[in-house]
Amino acid sequence: MADVKSKASVLLVGGGSVGAIAALNLETGKQAAVTIVCRSNFNAVSQNGYNIKSCDHGKINNWKPTKVLNAIPKASEGSTFDYIVCVTKNVPDVPPSLSDLIRPAVVPGKTVIVLIQNGLNIEKPLIAAYPQNIVLSGVSLIGANEPSPGHIDQDFPDTLFIGAFANPNLSPQTQKAAAEDFVSRYSAGGKTQCSLDTRVDWTRWRKLVYNSCLNSICAITDLDTGRIRLADDAVAHLVRPAMLEIVAAAKAAGHELPATVVDDMIEMDPLDMYLPPSMLSDTRKGNFIEYENILGEPLREGEKLGVPMPTLRVLYYLCQAIQWKNKELRGLVSIPPKGNYVT
Numbered sequence: 054m055a056d057v058k059s060k061a062s063v064l065l066v067g068g069g070s071v072g073a074i075a076a077l078n079l080e081t082g083k084q085a086a087v088t089i090v091c092r093s094n095f096n097a098v099s100q101n102g103y104n105i106k107s108c109d110h111g112k113i114n115n116w117k118p119t120k121v122l123n124a125i126p127k128a129s130e131g132s133t134f135d136y137i138v139c140v141t142k143n144v145p146d147v148p149p150s151l152s153d154l155i156r157p158a159v160v161p162g163k164t165v166i167v168l169i170q171n172g173l174n175i176e177k178p179l180i181a182a183y184p185q186n187i188v189l190s191g192v193s194l195i196g197a198n199e200p201s202p203g204h205i206d207q208d209f210p211d212t213l214f215i216g217a218f219a220n221p222n223l224s225p226q227t228q229k230a231a232a233e234d235f236v237s238r239y240s241a242g243g244k245t246q247c248s249l250d251t252r253v254d255w256t257r258w259r260k261l262v263y264n265s266c267l268n269s270i271c272a273i274t275d276l277d278t279g280r281i282r283l284a285d286d287a288v289a290h291l292v293r294p295a296m297l298e299i300v301a302a303a304k305a306a307g308h309e310l311p312a313t314v315v316d317d318m319i320e321m322d323p324l325d326m327y328l329p330p331s332m333l334s335d336t337r338k339g340n341f342i343e344y345e346n347i348l349g350e351p352l353r354e355g356e357k358l359g360v361p362m363p364t365l366r367v368l369y370y371l372c373q374a375i376q377w378k379n380k381e382l383r384g385l386v387s388i389p390p391k392g393n394y395v396t
Protein backbone atom coordinates (compact mmCIF):
# COMPACT_ATOMS: atom_id res chain seq x y z
CA MET A 54 0.00 0.00 0.00
CA ALA A 55 2.77 2.37 1.01
CA ASP A 56 4.59 2.54 -2.35
CA VAL A 57 1.63 3.46 -4.57
CA LYS A 58 0.97 6.77 -2.80
CA SER A 59 1.89 10.11 -4.29
CA LYS A 60 4.13 12.27 -2.13
CA ALA A 61 2.46 14.30 0.58
CA SER A 62 3.71 17.85 1.03
CA VAL A 63 4.97 18.35 4.56
CA LEU A 64 5.97 21.58 6.26
CA LEU A 65 8.18 20.64 9.21
CA VAL A 66 8.54 23.50 11.68
CA GLY A 67 11.54 23.17 14.00
CA GLY A 68 14.53 21.59 12.28
CA GLY A 69 16.43 20.72 15.47
CA SER A 70 17.30 17.29 16.90
CA VAL A 71 14.00 15.42 16.56
CA GLY A 72 12.84 17.48 13.58
CA ALA A 73 15.90 16.62 11.48
CA ILE A 74 15.45 12.89 12.11
CA ALA A 75 11.70 13.14 11.41
CA ALA A 76 12.46 14.91 8.10
CA LEU A 77 15.00 12.23 7.23
CA ASN A 78 12.51 9.45 7.98
CA LEU A 79 9.79 11.08 5.92
CA GLU A 80 12.07 11.70 2.92
CA THR A 81 13.67 8.23 3.14
CA GLY A 82 10.27 6.63 2.53
CA LYS A 83 9.78 8.75 -0.62
CA GLN A 84 6.16 9.37 0.33
CA ALA A 85 6.68 12.91 1.51
CA ALA A 86 8.45 16.02 0.28
CA VAL A 87 9.60 17.96 3.32
CA THR A 88 10.03 21.72 3.55
CA ILE A 89 11.84 22.34 6.81
CA VAL A 90 11.75 25.62 8.76
CA CYS A 91 14.94 26.28 10.72
CA ARG A 92 15.89 29.14 13.02
CA SER A 93 19.33 29.30 14.73
CA ASN A 94 20.74 26.53 12.51
CA PHE A 95 19.35 27.96 9.25
CA ASN A 96 22.71 29.13 7.85
CA ALA A 97 24.43 25.85 8.71
CA VAL A 98 21.64 23.68 7.26
CA SER A 99 20.93 25.74 4.16
CA GLN A 100 24.65 25.95 3.28
CA ASN A 101 25.96 22.52 4.28
CA GLY A 102 22.91 20.41 5.06
CA TYR A 103 22.71 18.22 8.16
CA ASN A 104 25.56 16.01 9.34
CA ILE A 105 23.84 13.14 11.07
CA LYS A 106 25.19 10.31 13.22
CA SER A 107 22.22 8.05 13.82
CA CYS A 108 21.68 4.64 15.39
CA ASP A 109 18.85 4.17 12.85
CA HIS A 110 20.40 5.66 9.69
CA GLY A 111 24.17 5.50 10.21
CA LYS A 112 26.40 8.43 9.24
CA ILE A 113 24.99 10.84 6.68
CA ASN A 114 26.75 14.04 5.69
CA ASN A 115 25.43 17.17 3.99
CA TRP A 116 21.86 15.91 3.88
CA LYS A 117 19.04 18.28 3.02
CA PRO A 118 15.31 17.74 2.77
CA THR A 119 13.44 19.02 -0.31
CA LYS A 120 13.52 22.67 0.87
CA VAL A 121 15.09 24.60 3.75
CA LEU A 122 13.44 27.87 4.86
CA ASN A 123 13.95 30.34 7.69
CA ALA A 124 10.36 31.56 7.93
CA ILE A 125 6.89 30.05 7.82
CA PRO A 126 5.63 30.17 4.21
CA LYS A 127 2.28 31.79 3.55
CA ALA A 128 -0.65 29.73 2.27
CA SER A 129 -2.07 32.98 0.87
CA GLU A 130 0.94 33.15 -1.48
CA GLY A 131 0.36 29.64 -2.80
CA SER A 132 2.45 27.50 -0.39
CA THR A 133 0.02 24.92 0.91
CA PHE A 134 0.84 21.66 2.65
CA ASP A 135 -0.97 18.43 3.44
CA TYR A 136 0.72 18.29 6.84
CA ILE A 137 2.34 20.80 9.17
CA VAL A 138 4.57 18.81 11.51
CA CYS A 139 5.52 20.86 14.59
CA VAL A 140 8.78 19.81 16.23
CA THR A 141 9.73 23.02 18.02
CA LYS A 142 10.10 23.05 21.76
CA ASN A 143 6.63 23.87 23.08
CA VAL A 144 6.99 26.86 25.41
CA PRO A 145 3.55 28.45 25.85
CA ASP A 146 4.84 31.01 28.37
CA VAL A 147 7.08 32.63 25.75
CA PRO A 148 5.47 34.20 22.66
CA PRO A 149 4.70 33.53 19.89
CA SER A 150 2.39 30.66 20.71
CA LEU A 151 2.67 27.64 18.43
CA SER A 152 -0.77 28.30 16.96
CA ASP A 153 0.25 31.87 16.04
CA LEU A 154 3.63 30.71 14.70
CA ILE A 155 2.14 28.34 12.13
CA ARG A 156 -0.91 30.50 11.30
CA PRO A 157 0.39 31.78 7.91
CA ALA A 158 0.65 28.21 6.61
CA VAL A 159 -2.57 26.72 7.99
CA VAL A 160 -5.47 26.28 5.60
CA PRO A 161 -8.56 26.08 7.82
CA GLY A 162 -10.37 22.77 7.50
CA LYS A 163 -7.62 21.23 5.37
CA THR A 164 -4.08 21.13 6.74
CA VAL A 165 -3.43 18.26 9.14
CA ILE A 166 -1.34 19.49 12.09
CA VAL A 167 1.00 16.98 13.74
CA LEU A 168 2.54 17.74 17.14
CA ILE A 169 5.70 15.69 17.72
CA GLN A 170 6.31 17.24 21.12
CA ASN A 171 6.36 16.19 24.75
CA GLY A 172 3.78 17.20 27.30
CA LEU A 173 0.11 17.26 28.20
CA ASN A 174 -2.77 19.31 26.77
CA ILE A 175 -0.58 20.65 23.95
CA GLU A 176 -3.43 20.14 21.48
CA LYS A 177 -5.89 22.41 23.29
CA PRO A 178 -4.68 25.77 21.91
CA LEU A 179 -4.37 24.28 18.40
CA ILE A 180 -7.91 22.84 18.35
CA ALA A 181 -9.20 26.14 19.77
CA ALA A 182 -7.42 28.11 17.04
CA TYR A 183 -8.22 25.68 14.19
CA PRO A 184 -11.48 23.93 15.16
CA GLN A 185 -11.95 22.36 11.71
CA ASN A 186 -8.42 20.95 11.37
CA ILE A 187 -7.25 17.50 12.39
CA VAL A 188 -4.54 17.63 15.06
CA LEU A 189 -2.40 14.49 15.49
CA SER A 190 -0.37 13.52 18.52
CA GLY A 191 3.21 12.38 18.00
CA VAL A 192 4.86 10.83 21.04
CA SER A 193 8.47 10.17 20.25
CA LEU A 194 10.84 7.90 22.12
CA ILE A 195 14.13 8.97 20.64
CA GLY A 196 17.37 10.26 22.04
CA ALA A 197 18.59 13.04 19.78
CA ASN A 198 20.78 16.08 20.28
CA GLU A 199 22.25 18.88 18.22
CA PRO A 200 25.69 19.55 19.76
CA SER A 201 26.43 22.25 17.17
CA PRO A 202 24.26 23.81 14.45
CA GLY A 203 23.29 21.23 11.82
CA HIS A 204 25.11 18.34 13.57
CA ILE A 205 22.60 15.78 14.86
CA ASP A 206 23.47 12.84 17.11
CA GLN A 207 20.79 10.20 17.53
CA ASP A 208 21.76 7.52 20.02
CA PHE A 209 18.36 6.09 21.00
CA PRO A 210 16.17 4.58 18.22
CA ASP A 211 13.18 6.50 16.92
CA THR A 212 9.90 4.97 18.05
CA LEU A 213 6.98 7.21 17.21
CA PHE A 214 3.33 6.83 18.26
CA ILE A 215 0.86 8.74 16.09
CA GLY A 216 -2.83 9.14 16.88
CA ALA A 217 -5.56 11.73 16.61
CA PHE A 218 -6.24 14.11 19.48
CA ALA A 219 -10.01 13.96 19.87
CA ASN A 220 -11.46 16.97 18.08
CA PRO A 221 -15.21 16.98 18.84
CA ASN A 222 -15.94 18.99 15.66
CA LEU A 223 -14.69 16.25 13.32
CA SER A 224 -15.61 12.64 12.67
CA PRO A 225 -13.45 10.06 14.52
CA GLN A 226 -13.10 8.08 11.26
CA THR A 227 -11.60 11.03 9.34
CA GLN A 228 -9.20 11.74 12.20
CA LYS A 229 -8.14 8.09 12.42
CA ALA A 230 -7.64 7.91 8.64
CA ALA A 231 -5.31 10.93 8.78
CA ALA A 232 -3.28 9.28 11.55
CA GLU A 233 -3.03 6.04 9.54
CA ASP A 234 -1.91 7.92 6.44
CA PHE A 235 0.84 9.72 8.37
CA VAL A 236 1.98 6.46 10.00
CA SER A 237 2.31 4.73 6.63
CA ARG A 238 4.29 7.62 5.13
CA TYR A 239 6.59 7.90 8.15
CA SER A 240 7.16 4.15 8.26
CA ALA A 241 7.78 3.76 4.53
CA GLY A 242 11.56 4.20 4.80
CA GLY A 243 11.76 1.14 7.03
CA LYS A 244 14.35 2.68 9.37
CA THR A 245 12.08 3.46 12.25
CA GLN A 246 9.14 2.15 14.24
CA CYS A 247 6.08 4.32 13.78
CA SER A 248 2.72 2.97 14.88
CA LEU A 249 -0.87 4.03 15.25
CA ASP A 250 -1.78 5.18 18.74
CA THR A 251 -5.42 4.61 19.61
CA ARG A 252 -5.17 5.97 23.17
CA VAL A 253 -3.17 9.16 22.89
CA ASP A 254 -3.91 10.46 26.39
CA TRP A 255 -2.69 7.21 28.00
CA THR A 256 0.46 7.31 25.88
CA ARG A 257 1.13 10.91 26.87
CA TRP A 258 0.65 10.21 30.59
CA ARG A 259 2.93 7.18 30.31
CA LYS A 260 5.68 9.27 28.73
CA LEU A 261 5.24 11.96 31.40
CA VAL A 262 6.43 9.44 33.99
CA TYR A 263 9.83 9.94 32.35
CA ASN A 264 9.63 13.53 31.16
CA SER A 265 8.04 15.26 34.18
CA CYS A 266 10.56 13.67 36.50
CA LEU A 267 13.82 12.86 34.74
CA ASN A 268 13.80 15.85 32.37
CA SER A 269 13.27 18.28 35.23
CA ILE A 270 15.56 16.63 37.81
CA CYS A 271 18.36 16.27 35.25
CA ALA A 272 17.92 19.90 34.14
CA ILE A 273 17.90 21.22 37.73
CA THR A 274 20.95 19.17 38.80
CA ASP A 275 22.82 19.39 35.46
CA LEU A 276 23.23 15.59 35.53
CA ASP A 277 22.34 13.23 32.65
CA THR A 278 20.18 10.15 33.21
CA GLY A 279 23.17 7.86 33.78
CA ARG A 280 24.76 10.14 36.36
CA ILE A 281 21.48 10.79 38.18
CA ARG A 282 21.17 7.01 38.63
CA LEU A 283 24.68 6.95 40.11
CA ALA A 284 24.20 10.01 42.29
CA ASP A 285 23.67 8.47 45.73
CA ASP A 286 19.99 8.72 46.75
CA ALA A 287 18.67 10.85 43.88
CA VAL A 288 16.61 8.07 42.32
CA ALA A 289 15.23 6.77 45.63
CA HIS A 290 14.32 10.15 47.11
CA LEU A 291 13.65 12.36 44.07
CA VAL A 292 13.02 10.47 40.83
CA ARG A 293 10.94 7.59 42.17
CA PRO A 294 8.64 9.69 44.42
CA ALA A 295 8.06 12.15 41.57
CA MET A 296 7.27 9.32 39.16
CA LEU A 297 4.82 7.75 41.60
CA GLU A 298 2.99 11.08 41.81
CA ILE A 299 2.56 11.12 38.02
CA VAL A 300 1.34 7.52 38.09
CA ALA A 301 -1.24 8.51 40.76
CA ALA A 302 -2.35 11.59 38.77
CA ALA A 303 -2.68 9.48 35.61
CA LYS A 304 -4.82 6.98 37.50
CA ALA A 305 -7.04 9.74 38.87
CA ALA A 306 -7.46 11.01 35.30
CA GLY A 307 -8.58 7.53 34.20
CA HIS A 308 -5.31 6.19 32.82
CA GLU A 309 -4.06 3.10 34.62
CA LEU A 310 -0.37 2.68 33.84
CA PRO A 311 1.44 -0.67 34.07
CA ALA A 312 2.76 -1.66 37.51
CA THR A 313 6.30 -1.72 36.11
CA VAL A 314 6.16 1.75 34.54
CA VAL A 315 8.40 3.49 37.11
CA ASP A 316 11.20 0.93 36.80
CA ASP A 317 10.72 0.77 33.03
CA MET A 318 11.21 4.53 32.76
CA ILE A 319 14.17 4.69 35.16
CA GLU A 320 15.90 1.96 33.18
CA MET A 321 14.68 2.97 29.72
CA ASP A 322 18.01 4.24 28.45
CA PRO A 323 21.17 2.30 29.25
CA LEU A 324 22.99 3.91 32.19
CA ASP A 325 26.25 4.25 30.25
CA MET A 326 24.50 6.12 27.45
CA TYR A 327 24.65 9.12 29.82
CA LEU A 328 21.68 10.53 27.92
CA PRO A 329 20.87 14.20 28.49
CA PRO A 330 17.07 14.54 28.32
CA SER A 331 15.92 17.35 26.05
CA MET A 332 15.27 19.73 28.97
CA LEU A 333 18.86 19.28 30.15
CA SER A 334 20.09 20.04 26.63
CA ASP A 335 18.01 23.20 26.82
CA THR A 336 19.40 24.41 30.15
CA ARG A 337 22.93 23.68 28.91
CA LYS A 338 22.29 25.76 25.79
CA GLY A 339 20.54 28.55 27.70
CA ASN A 340 17.25 27.78 25.90
CA PHE A 341 13.80 28.14 27.40
CA ILE A 342 12.40 24.93 28.91
CA GLU A 343 9.08 23.19 28.30
CA TYR A 344 8.20 23.18 31.98
CA GLU A 345 4.56 24.25 31.59
CA ASN A 346 3.45 21.32 29.39
CA ILE A 347 5.79 18.77 30.97
CA LEU A 348 5.27 19.64 34.65
CA GLY A 349 2.63 22.36 34.98
CA GLU A 350 -0.19 20.63 33.12
CA PRO A 351 0.12 17.22 34.87
CA LEU A 352 0.52 18.98 38.23
CA ARG A 353 -2.62 21.07 37.66
CA GLU A 354 -4.59 18.03 36.41
CA GLY A 355 -3.47 15.86 39.33
CA GLU A 356 -4.11 18.45 42.03
CA LYS A 357 -7.51 19.28 40.53
CA LEU A 358 -8.38 15.59 41.01
CA GLY A 359 -7.18 15.67 44.62
CA VAL A 360 -3.85 13.89 44.14
CA PRO A 361 -1.09 15.12 46.48
CA MET A 362 1.98 15.92 44.34
CA PRO A 363 4.50 17.52 46.71
CA THR A 364 7.62 16.48 44.78
CA LEU A 365 6.23 17.60 41.41
CA ARG A 366 5.17 20.90 42.96
CA VAL A 367 8.74 21.64 44.08
CA LEU A 368 10.16 20.57 40.72
CA TYR A 369 7.64 22.77 38.90
CA TYR A 370 8.50 25.89 40.89
CA LEU A 371 12.25 25.26 40.57
CA CYS A 372 11.77 25.03 36.80
CA GLN A 373 9.67 28.17 36.85
CA ALA A 374 12.54 30.01 38.57
CA ILE A 375 15.03 28.69 35.99
CA GLN A 376 12.74 29.94 33.23
CA TRP A 377 12.44 33.33 34.92
CA LYS A 378 16.23 33.61 35.06
CA ASN A 379 16.37 33.04 31.30
CA LYS A 380 13.53 35.49 30.70
CA GLU A 381 15.44 38.17 32.62
CA LEU A 382 18.61 37.44 30.65
CA ARG A 383 16.66 37.88 27.40
CA GLY A 384 14.87 41.04 28.53
CA LEU A 385 11.41 39.45 28.74
CA VAL A 386 10.97 40.54 32.35
CA SER A 387 12.32 43.64 34.00
CA ILE A 388 13.22 44.15 37.63
CA PRO A 389 13.48 47.25 39.82
CA PRO A 390 16.95 48.87 39.68
CA LYS A 391 19.41 47.76 42.37
CA GLY A 392 19.22 50.00 45.42
CA ASN A 393 22.28 51.68 46.81
CA TYR A 394 23.09 50.05 50.14
CA VAL A 395 26.78 50.93 50.26
CA THR A 396 27.43 54.00 52.36
Ligand SMILES: NC(=O)C1=CN([C@@H]2O[C@H](COP(=O)(O)OP(=O)(O)OC[C@H]3O[C@@H](n4cnc5c(N)ncnc54)[C@H](OP(=O)(O)O)[C@@H]3O)[C@@H](O)[C@H]2O)C=CC1
Nearest residue numbers: 067068069070071092093140141142170171195196197331
Ligand atom coordinates in the same frame (compact mmCIF):
# COMPACT_ATOMS: atom_id res chain seq x y z
N1 LIG B 1 15.55 15.50 21.87
C1 LIG B 1 14.95 14.37 22.21
O1 LIG B 1 15.61 13.33 22.35
C2 LIG B 1 13.47 14.33 22.40
C3 LIG B 1 12.67 15.44 22.28
N2 LIG B 1 11.30 15.33 22.36
C4 LIG B 1 10.43 16.47 22.18
O2 LIG B 1 10.49 16.87 20.81
C5 LIG B 1 10.26 18.28 20.68
C6 LIG B 1 11.44 18.87 19.92
O3 LIG B 1 12.60 18.68 20.72
P1 LIG B 1 14.09 18.77 20.16
O4 LIG B 1 14.15 18.37 18.75
O5 LIG B 1 14.93 18.08 21.15
O6 LIG B 1 14.33 20.33 20.26
P2 LIG B 1 15.51 21.18 19.60
O7 LIG B 1 15.69 22.36 20.47
O8 LIG B 1 16.65 20.31 19.28
O9 LIG B 1 14.85 21.62 18.24
C7 LIG B 1 13.78 22.52 18.18
C8 LIG B 1 14.01 23.35 16.95
O10 LIG B 1 12.88 24.19 16.75
C9 LIG B 1 13.39 25.46 16.39
N3 LIG B 1 12.41 26.49 16.66
C10 LIG B 1 11.92 26.88 17.83
N4 LIG B 1 11.07 27.90 17.65
C11 LIG B 1 11.07 28.15 16.33
C12 LIG B 1 10.44 29.12 15.53
N5 LIG B 1 9.65 30.06 16.08
N6 LIG B 1 10.65 29.10 14.19
C13 LIG B 1 11.48 28.20 13.64
N7 LIG B 1 12.14 27.26 14.37
C14 LIG B 1 11.91 27.25 15.69
C15 LIG B 1 14.61 25.63 17.25
O11 LIG B 1 15.40 26.69 16.81
P3 LIG B 1 16.45 27.40 17.81
O12 LIG B 1 17.69 26.56 17.77
O13 LIG B 1 16.62 28.75 17.22
O14 LIG B 1 15.82 27.43 19.17
C16 LIG B 1 15.25 24.25 17.08
O15 LIG B 1 15.98 24.18 15.89
C17 LIG B 1 10.12 18.81 22.11
O16 LIG B 1 8.78 18.90 22.47
C18 LIG B 1 10.81 17.73 22.97
O17 LIG B 1 10.32 17.68 24.28
C19 LIG B 1 10.70 14.11 22.51
C20 LIG B 1 11.45 12.98 22.63
C21 LIG B 1 12.88 13.01 22.66
Ligand SMILES: CC(C)(CO)C(=O)C(=O)O
Nearest residue numbers: 193194195196263330331
Ligand atom coordinates in the same frame (compact mmCIF):
# COMPACT_ATOMS: atom_id res chain seq x y z
C1 LIG C 1 12.58 10.22 26.96
C2 LIG C 1 13.49 11.14 26.18
C3 LIG C 1 14.80 11.27 26.84
C4 LIG C 1 13.78 10.46 24.90
O1 LIG C 1 12.68 9.92 24.31
C5 LIG C 1 12.78 12.45 25.99
O2 LIG C 1 11.58 12.45 25.77
C6 LIG C 1 13.43 13.76 26.09
O3 LIG C 1 14.65 13.86 25.95
O4 LIG C 1 12.69 14.74 26.26
